[in-house]
Amino acid sequence: MEKRDPKSKNSKDGMGLLETNTGLKVKPFYSPGDVPNLDYKGCLGDPGVFPFTRGIFPTMYRGKLWTMRQYAGFSTSENTNSRFKFLLNQGQTGLSLALDLPTQLGLDSDDPLAKDDVGKLGVAIDTLRDMEEMFEGIPLDKISTSFTINSTASILLAMYVATAEKQGVNPSDLRGTIQNDIIKEYIARGTYIFPPEPSIRLIGDTIEYCVKHIPRFNSVSVSGTHICECGATPTQGIAYPFLTGIAYIQEVLKRGYGIDDVASLLSFHLIAGGVQFNLFQDIAKLRAARRLWAKMMKERFHSQSEKSMQLKFSTGGMGGGMTEQQPLNNIARISFYALAAALAGSQSMNLPCFDEAYAIPTDEAIRTSLRIQQIIGYEIGVPDVADPLGGSYYVEALTDSFEKEIEVEMERIESLGGILRCVEDGTIQRQLANQAYEVQKKLESGALIKVGVNRFRIDEEDRELEVFEVDPQTLSKQVSRLKQVKAERDQTKVQTVLKELKKTAIEKTNLMPSILDAVRAYATVGEMVNTLKEVYGEAQHLSVF
Amino acid sequence: MAERRTIRVLIAKPGLDGHDKGAKIVAKGLKDAGMEVIYTGIRQTGDAILKTAIQESVDVIGLSILSGTHLSICEELMDKMRKEKLRDTLVLVGGIIPKNDVRALKELGIAEVFRPSSTMDQIVRFIQKTVGERNNNH
Numbered sequence: 001m002e003k004r005d006p007k008s009k010n011s012k013d014g015m016g017l018l019e020t021n022t023g024l025k026v027k028p029f030y031s032p033g034d035v036p037n038l039d040y041k042g043c044l045g046d047p048g049v050f051p052f053t054r055g056i057f058p059t060m061y062r063g064k065l066w067t068m069r070q071y072a073g074f075s076t077s078e079n080t081n082s083r084f085k086f087l088l089n090q091g092q093t094g095l096s097l098a099l100d101l102p103t104q105l106g107l108d109s110d111d112p113l114a115k116d117d118v119g120k121l122g123v124a125i126d127t128l129r130d131m132e133e134m135f136e137g138i139p140l141d142k143i144s145t146s147f148t149i150n151s152t153a154s155i156l157l158a159m160y161v162a163t164a165e166k167q168g169v170n171p172s173d174l175r176g177t178i179q180n181d182i183i184k185e186y187i188a189r190g191t192y193i194f195p196p197e198p199s200i201r202l203i204g205d206t207i208e209y210c211v212k213h214i215p216r217f218n219s220v221s222v223s224g225t226h227i228c229e230c231g232a233t234p235t236q237g238i239a240y241p242f243l244t245g246i247a248y249i250q251e252v253l254k255r256g257y258g259i260d261d262v263a264s265l266l267s268f269h270l271i272a273g274g275v276q277f278n279l280f281q282d283i284a285k286l287r288a289a290r291r292l293w294a295k296m297m298k299e300r301f302h303s304q305s306e307k308s309m310q311l312k313f314s315t316g317g318m319g320g321g322m323t324e325q326q327p328l329n330n331i332a333r334i335s336f337y338a339l340a341a342a343l344a345g346s347q348s349m350n351l352p353c354f355d356e357a358y359a360i361p362t363d364e365a366i367r368t369s370l371r372i373q374q375i376i377g378y379e380i381g382v383p384d385v386a387d388p389l390g391g392s393y394y395v396e397a398l399t400d401s402f403e404k405e406i407e408v409e410m411e412r413i414e415s416l417g418g419i420l421r422c423v424e425d426g427t428i429q430r431q432l433a434n435q436a437y438e439v440q441k442k443l444e445s446g447a448l449i450k451v452g453v454n455r456f457r458i459d460e461e462d463r464e465l466e467v468f469e470v471d472p473q474t475l476s477k478q479v480s481r482l483k484q485v486k487a488e489r490d491q492t493k494v495q496t497v498l499k500e501l502k503k504t505a506i507e508k509t510n511l512m513p514s515i516l517d518a519v520r521a522y523a524t525v526g527e528m529v530n531t532l533k534e535v536y537g538e539a540q541h542l543s544v545f
Numbered sequence: 546m547a548e549r550r551t552i553r554v555l556i557a558k559p560g561l562d563g564h565d566k567g568a569k570i571v572a573k574g575l576k577d578a579g580m581e582v583i584y585t586g587i588r589q590t591g592d593a594i595l596k597t598a599i600q601e602s603v604d605v606i607g608l609s610i611l612s613g614t615h616l617s618i619c620e621e622l623m624d625k626m627r628k629e630k631l632r633d634t635l636v637l638v639g640g641i642i643p644k645n646d647v648r649a650l651k652e653l654g655i656a657e658v659f660r661p662s663s664t665m666d667q668i669v670r671f672i673q674k675t676v677g678e679r680n681n682n683h
Contacts, residue, residue, distance in 0.1 A: 115617075191563055324662040545572045
């Protein structure tokens with residue numbers, strides 16, 4: 001048997017501090033002395049009770065399991081429609097929609113810049129027609145849909161509302177989430193279009209619209225996962241989305257709304273897993289996040305409503321933790337990520353797939369990740385008791401230390417001028433690039449152990465997993481659909497609604513009604529975005545490393 | 546024999562995908578290995594990449610592609626490189642590239658493909674060896 005590396009210099013026969021894979025120093029065991037100030041009511045509270053450390057609902061998963069989603073969406077709306085029906089038949093309870101990059105960047109499928117990417121990483125949506133066909137036969141009041149969409153989120157939301165209207169569903173019955181988090185796009189994911197200021201105003205518009213018309217819809221899913229995949233530490237993976245969420249909240253507060261009109265419409269997308277995963281720390285970090293958010297809403301924003309103080313989060317992403325070597329090992333990794341998320345009281349999960357390092361996941365890989373969720377949810381007793389690790393000396397000590405670290409990091413960024421300033425001048429991007437590079441060096445030196453990669457390697461035969469292939473006809477099919485919609489629609493109407501959209505953008509009033517009108521007139525995503533570009537201009541690319 | 550000069554590398558992110566952690570890690574790694582590195586930033590067209598490559602007279606273009614668009618992007622770019630007579634510039638690809646596509650990329654003239662299991666060390670050594678050999682042959 002291989003001996004475990006004594007990683008700590010102070011380690012005397014294993015009794016000193018040990019540095020974990022995430023750089024935290026831990027003792028060989030924890031006892032009551034490590035949590036001297038643990039006051040049950042003040043620090044924990046029962047599940048469903050302030051400060052919600054133990055979960056946001058009294059019965060947690062007994063009442064309702066987390067929503068099981070797997071990211072899906074391929075090529076055209078018809079293909080995606082059948083994929084959705086397949087997933088719903090398999091027992092999935094919510095849909096998580098992947099959109100192709102042109103849709104995310106406001107390019108129509110016939111745009112020359114779009115040609116390599118149409119239908120590749122998700123479904124191509126050009127007009128309302130595509131959205132109608134995608135949800136054909138799927139009643140929108142019976143499901144919840146999560147859209148991974150950011151700079152064009154307002155347009156996609158308007159299309160979802162218009163589709164509901166056509167199905168005869170009252171928009172106020174819609175449930176789901178739009179990601180709609182632009183700040184992390186500038187930091188990590190790259191699908192920004194407009195400069196920060198109008199982008200944040202547009203997010204304010206969608207939140208305001210949801211407050212008034214579709215109150216059960218999460219109008220923003222503030223994301224920590226992408227920045228963690230991009231090099232953020234577990235602490236930054238909570239601190240930055242919190243600062244971001246607060247920036248969006250403030251955008252709406254200055255329009256005359258109260259904190260309790262807005263806060264409950266935000267949800268978060270946080271990481272449990274990935275390249276810097278540590279089972280107990282990931283659980284503690286999410287518990288700490290829940291407590292800190294509750295306190296901030298109550299003490300700093302003077303919220304009166306428990307709904308505002310309850311941190312709702314999904315867990316997902318984490319593809320960066322998947323290895324190309326010995327790919328079946330990834331199924332074990334995914335299971336631990338999911339277990340951490342469940343033990344931390346996540347509201348929704350979408351897991352990575354074991355073939356992530358090879359290509360876009362296949363049906364089999366997606367199904368396996370869904371089965372992992374179902375095994376944890378139905379087979380092994382995890383949901384029976386809320387927050388089963390609550391009261392563990394170790395987990396509570398970690399929870400306390402994460403809460404402090406997250407606060408310190410938030411204060412540091414605020415002292416540098418705030419999250420937006422640090423993104424605009426590239427401070428955060430540079431820092432994450434440095435951190436990601438350090439992690440890579442540790443992986444290569446073996447200082448950070450990755451089984452099958454730098455330890456327990458085998459000579460692998462040149463294996464090839466089955467790879468998901470996108471229908472090669474996608475581009476031509478989608479372009480001819482678009483052409484047909486354009487031929488059938490009322491051109492004069494389209495011109496009128498686009499002119500109105502431009503006028504609203506100049507006046508800086510809420511854009512959602514004009515976007516809805518444009519969507520109903522079958523204006524394309526590209527036409528709407530180009531109209532807004534005329535007013536807002538485009539964001540600068542920062543290439544700091 | 547030509548004077549030994551520092552190897553110049555352009556790391557480029559073609560297409561619409563914005564996930565550039567890998568591109569930045571490789572850029573930093575090559576810089577630490579003593580090369581001069583320029584990173585284009587995201588959303589670059591083939592024309593823009595070539596223009597920078599010519600302006601900066603780089604020895605190597607490293608393309609980072611994760612979005613499944615490697616075949617069409619590389620075909621177009623290599624075609625343009627032939628037209629510009631950039632025969633001596635080494636073109637490498639890194640990213641999520643299914644193994645079955647590696648041969649097709651090499652047939653297009655891509656010198657090497659680095660998949661997720663590749664290490665910084667492998668990339669550095671490949672560039673030093675290949676660029677060194679090319680310079681010795683001139």
